[in-house]
Amino acid sequence: MATTHEAGPKGTQVRNQTLSHEDRSEISRRAAETRKERDPQAFSKMGQKGAEVRNQNLSPAERSEASRRAAEKRKEEDPDAFSKMGHMGAEARNQNLSPEQRSEASRKAAETRGHESLSEAGRKGGAHSHGGGRKTEVTEE
Numbered sequence: 209m210a211t212t213h214e215a216g217p218k219g220t221q222v223r224n225q226t227l228s229h230e231d232r233s234e235i236s237r238r239a240a241e242t243r244k245e246r247d248p249q250a251f252s253k254m255g256q257k258g259a260e261v262r263n264q265n266l267s268p269a270e271r272s273e274a275s276r277r278a279a280e281k282r283k284e285e286d287p288d289a290f291s292k293m294g295h296m297g298a299e300a301r302n303q304n305l306s307p308e309q310r311s312e313a314s315r316k317a318a319e320t321r322g323h324e325s326l327s328e329a330g331r332k333g334g335a336h337s338h339g340g341g342r343k344t345e346v347t348e349e
Contacts, residue, residue, distance in 0.1 A: 223235075259274075262274075301313075
């Protein structure tokens with residue numbers, strides 16, 4: 209007798225022999241929806257596994273190029289994707305940190321943002337507060 213694990217693929221084979229392409233597509237679509245409901249990260253996990261397998265045979269330069277293309281595509285589809293991923297990563301890291309470690313990480317992050325903001329503000333502010341350097345007249349001919 210077949211185990212439940214073995215019966216699933218065998219049942220699928222039998223159904224696929226008797227169903228039209230459209231029916232199989234509809235069943236696949238419903239199965240994907242069910243999977244997303246049960247585990248919203250399921251397709252991300254499968255994508256990561258697929259990428260790991262594909263990347264095994266790629267050189268570092270090819271992996272870098274594939275990552276760059278994937279990042280560009282992700283930005284086009286969802287401009288806030290990297291912000292969201294950063295937030296999720298921070299939450300995951302924070303779960304493993306003590307309150308003192310979280311406080312120290314927050315302090316460093318604020319310090320880093322402060323330095324970046326100050327230097328950028330200095331460049332922008334300097335141009336405005338000091339007249340922006342040399343003034344040039346534009347003459348139209």
